[in-house]
Amino acid sequence: MSVFYDTHAHLDYPDYASDLPDVIERARAAGITKIISIGTDLESSRRAVKLADRFAGIFAAVGWHPSNAHEAPEDIRPALRELVRHPKVVAIGETGLDYHRLPGVKSGDAEENARYKLKQAEIFRQQLEVAIEAGLNCVIHQRNSFDDTLAQLRPFAGKVRGVFHCFGEDAGRMRRVLETGSLVSFTGIATFKNGQNVRDTIAATPSGRFMLETDCPYLAPVPYRGKRCEPAHVKEISETVALVRGCSLDELSAATCQAAAEFFPKLK
Numbered sequence: 001m002s003v004f005y006d007t008h009a010h011l012d013y014p015d016y017a018s019d020l021p022d023v024i025e026r027a028r029a030a031g032i033t034k035i036i037s038i039g040t041d042l043e044s045s046r047r048a049v050k051l052a053d054r055f056a057g058i059f060a061a062v063g064w065h066p067s068n069a070h071e072a073p074e075d076i077r078p079a080l081r082e083l084v085r086h087p088k089v090v091a092i093g094e095t096g097l098d099y100h101r102l103p104g105v106k107s108g109d110a111e112e113n114a115r116y117k118l119k120q121a122e123i124f125r126q127q128l129e130v131a132i133e134a135g136l137n138c139v140i141h142q143r144n145s146f147d148d149t150l151a152q153l154r155p156f157a158g159k160v161r162g163v164f165h166c167f168g169e170d171a172g173r174m175r176r177v178l179e180t181g182s183l184v185s186f187t188g189i190a191t192f193k194n195g196q197n198v199r200d201t202i203a204a205t206p207s208g209r210f211m212l213e214t215d216c217p218y219l220a221p222v223p224y225r226g227k228r229c230e231p232a233h234v235k236e237i238s239e240t241v242a243l244v245r246g247c248s249l250d251e252l253s254a255a256t257c258q259a260a261a262e263f264f265p266k267l268k
């Protein structure tokens with residue numbers, strides 16, 4: 001059986017409160033040997049670290065999601081500096097920019113939107129700084145904000161890299177990400193009927209420059225679409241990605257696990 005990693009899961013979410021040991025056991029049985037649980041604020045990050053303590057094969061990323069930016073403290077760096085010292089904290093994130101639901105859209109309050117964007121940019125920058133200090137890379141979330149996210153990352157290129165997670169952009173944008181030294185990762189959207197755009201990008205992405213993830217509990221692949229997603233479903237994602245790329249599962253396993261080991265140096 002080919003081994004894969006789930007490089008982006010939200011195992012601290014209440015969706016798994018009742019059966020997390022079973023979820024992790026099913027992942028192991030499916031050959032998913034390493035899972036990174038991603039923090040979305042400080043509490044979520046702390047829960048992810050606790051899960052990493054509790055389960056072998058679980059690792060944590062600590063950070064603050066841009067959609068929660070308005071609730072973030074002025075300076076999140078001191079708390080993150082504490083958390084990154086843990087041996088199983090392998091990345092900062094998820095961080096980035098999200099312009100999908102701006103608070104001022106309904107009211108037409110342009111100033112409110114500007115303030116919100118500024119706060120997102122501020123905590124994104126703080127997280128890039130902590131990542132550089134700690135020698136870690138960043139898990140990047142962007143939605144309707146591709147150009148601004150890449151522009152904010154670019155001055156840090158050479159010091160810190162990002163993985164543009166749940167990548168759903170075209171091949172041209174994928175190449176712009178790779179040019180900065182960053183990577184992309186693909187979810188179960190690859191299996192969706194309406195996922196041809198992502199499949200085209202998957203086919204065009206060079207080997208070693210992408211990883212696999214579920215983003216669970218969201219985005220369960222076919223045939224589980226619409227249900228709660230879990231790390232075991234990387235198996236279905238890997239089968240589709242191998243098919244799209246015309247490679248074997250073993251080749252895909254080697255390329256994606258090596259990319260993850262190199263991107264997350266503490267993933268051991």
Ligand SMILES: [Zn+2]
Pocket residue numbers: 008010038094215
């Ligand atoms: Zn996520």
